[in-house]
Amino acid sequence: MQSFSDIVESISDIGLKWHQLDIVKNNISNIKFIHKSINELPELSRVNNSAVIVSAGPSLHYSDTLETLAYSEYKGTIVAIDGSYVKCLKAGIVPDYVLTLDPHPTRLVRWFGDPDFEKNMENDNYFSRQDLDIDFRDNSIKQNQENIDLVNNYAKKTKLIIASTSPSNVVKRVIEAGFDMYWWLPLVDDPDIKNSLTKKMYQSSKLPAMNTGGNVGTAAWVFTQFWLNIEKIAVIGMDLGYKKDLPYSMTQTYPELSAMFGEDNLNSEHFPEFENPLTGEIFYTDPTYFWYRKNIIDMLNNTDSNLFNCTEGGILFGNNIKNIRLVDFLL
Amino acid sequence: MSDFLKGNYDLDTIIQDDKEEVEDKFRENVLNSIGGSMVFVERKKMVWDGNDKSTEE
Numbered sequence: 001m002q003s004f005s006d007i008v009e010s011i012s013d014i015g016l017k018w019h020q021l022d023i024v025k026n027n028i029s030n031i032k033f034i035h036k037s038i039n040e041l042p043e044l045s046r047v048n049n050s051a052v053i054v055s056a057g058p059s060l061h062y063s064d065t066l067e068t069l070a071y072s073e074y075k076g077t078i079v080a081i082d083g084s085y086v087k088c089l090k091a092g093i094v095p096d097y098v099l100t101l102d103p104h105p106t107r108l109v110r111w112f113g114d115p116d117f118e119k120n121m122e123n124d125n126y127f128s129r130q131d132l133d134i135d136f137r138d139n140s141i142k143q144n145q146e147n148i149d150l151v152n153n154y155a156k157k158t159k160l161i162i163a164s165t166s167p168s169n170v171v172k173r174v175i176e177a178g179f180d181m182y183w184w185l186p187l188v189d190d191p192d193i194k195n196s197l198t199k200k201m202y203q204s205s206k207l208p209a210m211n212t213g214g215n216v217g218t219a220a221w222v223f224t225q226f227w228l229n230i231e232k233i234a235v236i237g238m239d240l241g242y243k244k245d246l247p248y249s250m251t252q253t254y255p256e257l258s259a260m261f262g263e264d265n266l267n268s269e270h271f272p273e274f275e276n277p278l279t280g281e282i283f284y285t286d287p288t289y290f291w292y293r294k295n296i297i298d299m300l301n302n303t304d305s306n307l308f309n310c311t312e313g314g315i316l317f318g319n320n321i322k323n324i325r326l327v328d329f330l331l
Numbered sequence: 332m333s334d335f336l337k338g339n340y341d342l343d344t345i346i347q348d349d350k351e352e353v354e355d356k357f358r359e360n361v362l363n364s365i366g367g368s369m370v371f372v373e374r375k376k377m378v379w380d381g382n383d384k385s386t387e388e
Contacts, residue, residue, distance in 0.1 A: 039380075190373050198373075202381050209379040226377040295374070302375050 004270055007260075007287040008294070011214075020197055022103045023165035023186070027201045030164050030183070033171055037207050038161060038184045038227060050076040050232035051224045052310075052329075054095065055217035056083030057239030058246075059313040065236040065326050066091040072330045076232075079224050081216045082111040084237055085158075086147050094157050098179075099223060100170060101163045101186060101216040109169045112177060113148030116169070117141065155179045161223055164205045185209040186219070213295040221296065225305055233307055234329045239314030240293045241274065241283035253286050274315040278323040285315050297321070 052069060060066055069078070070092045080088045080095035082102070088095050102108045106120040114120055118141065136143045160179035162171070163186050174181065187209035191198040198209055210227060212219040217238050224230050248254055248266055257270055271284040285293070293316055300307055300320040309316050310326035317323050 187373055187376060187379050190376065191379050198379065202379075206381065208381065211373060211377045222377055298374050299377070303377060 004272065004287060004290075008291050011288065011291045019103060020188075022105070022167075023188070024197070024201060026103055026167060027164045027185070028204050029168060030166065030171055031205055033175065033181075034164065034183045034205060034207070036182050038182045038210075038223075039208055041159065041182055041227075044077065044228060044230075048076040049230055051228070051230045051234070052076060052078050052326075053217070053220045053224055053233060053235045053238070054078065054080045054084045054088055054093075055220070055235055055237035055239075055311075056081055056087070057217075057237045057311065057314060058242065059239050059311050060084060060087055060237045062243065063312045065310060065312060066093070068326045068330070069093060069236065072327075074330055077224070077228065077230060079220050080158075081220050082108060083216070085111060086113075086150060089150050089154055094154055097159050097161050097223070099161045099163075099216055099220045100166055100174075101212060101219050103163075103165045103167055105167045105169070108167060109173050110144070112170065112173045113146075113151045114144055114169075115148065115173065117144040120169075151177050163219075164201070164207055183207050184223075187211045211299070213292065213299055215292050215295075218292060218296045218299070221307065222299070226303075234310045234326065235307065235316075236310050236312075236326060238309065238311050238316055239283070240289040241285040241313075241315035242271075243313070244273065244282040244284060251286050253288055257286070274317075276313055276315070276323070277317050278325070279313060281313060283313065283315050289315070 052074065054060075054066070054069070066087060077097070078088070078093060078095045079097045079099065080093075082098060082100040085095065085098045100108065100111070106124065109115075109120065110117065121140075155174070155177035156179070158179065160174055160181045162174065162179075162181050162183055164183050165186055183205070185198065185201055185205060185207040187198050188201075189197050191202065191209065202209065210219060211222050213222065217235070221233065221235065224233050242251055248257075248271060251271070254266075258266060261270060268284065271286055272290065273282050273284045275282055296307075296316070297318045297320075299305075305320060307321050308329050309321050309323045310329050311323075312325060
């Protein structure tokens with residue numbers, strides 16, 4: 001039987017094996033839409049050399065970090081990700097940048113309002129099982145339409161930092177919405193090694209590559225720190241874990257873990273618990289989130305970078321990470 | 332060539348090759364299990380601009 005650490009270790013190989021066909025194919029089919037790369041981004045106009053990255057973890061629902069940011073008159077740069085973009089707009093925040101990365105063919109487009117929502121969600125409970133947005137869960141079709149309208153109204157005000165590996169329905173949707181689009185290539189391996197997948201994709205699209213850390217939230221940090229060269233960076237919504245009272249069945253990998261270990265056998269061995277150093281609350285994680293956590297901590301250590309984690313919850317803490325409240329970062 | 336190998340009899344039932352369907356199902360399960368994860372192997376290089384000499388932060 002596989003242990004928790006075995007599962008975590010296997011995620012890289014699983015991702016590489018199953019995503020490589022999709023990302024190479026998408027990278028080629030998107031070439032005709034690529035007019036500007038992130039090399040063409042205009043200089044930052046903000047005077048404040050700091051940024052807040054809005055990731056899309058559950059704390060955006062249970063904490064008031066988004067509202068704090070919205071009412072703060074913050075003058076720094078705001079970077080959202082696809083999954084938090086509409087939440088930002090609903091809170092009254094128009095991000096300077098939005099990142100999108102995931103190549104999933106039916107799920108990702110939801111974050112921009114999905115014109116084929118009913119068809120794409122057919123037989124797929126990935127979101128409905130986990131959704132903490134009660135309004136969306138109860139009125140998903142109406143909410144989806146409202147999201148389409150909202151994104152159409154605001155898209156022109158935000159620069160979309162879009163991976164060349166994005167699926168065709170996302171590309172179609174964001175073009176229709178009117179985003180100012182800047183393309184990049186996910187750095188998925190060392191481009192100097194023989195048969196590098198990154199180099200192979202680069203030869204088709206000629207786009208600059210950025211590391212992703214395995215997920216779009218970490219990719220947003222890489223973009224902000226190493227592309228925009230912003231020194232002081234905070235994240236909100238980067239939980240990488242769940243509140244202790246959330247049922248395991250509402251977590252992202254529950255069906256797979258219960259199939260692997262048996263529903264009745266799932267316990268804290270498969271969902272390790274951590275005490276958040278800022279709030280003292282207990283959160284648990286799953287193999288995928290734990291893998292994201294390990295990746296970003298390694299990347300921070302390897303590059304001697306620092307990060308303010310203002311999520312006010314979750315399991316992201318360690319060397320080079322300072323957990324503080326968002327109001328204190330915004331001072 | 333397949334015409335020469337098909338035999339001299341007819342089958343009453345239609346045989347369907349379900350290999351692709353099984354692979355698709357497996358692929359779907361695997362993709363579900365890694366959520367929104369992206370391929371991630373490289374831990375030191377943060378950006379790369381296509382030059383032969385990579386940028387290591």
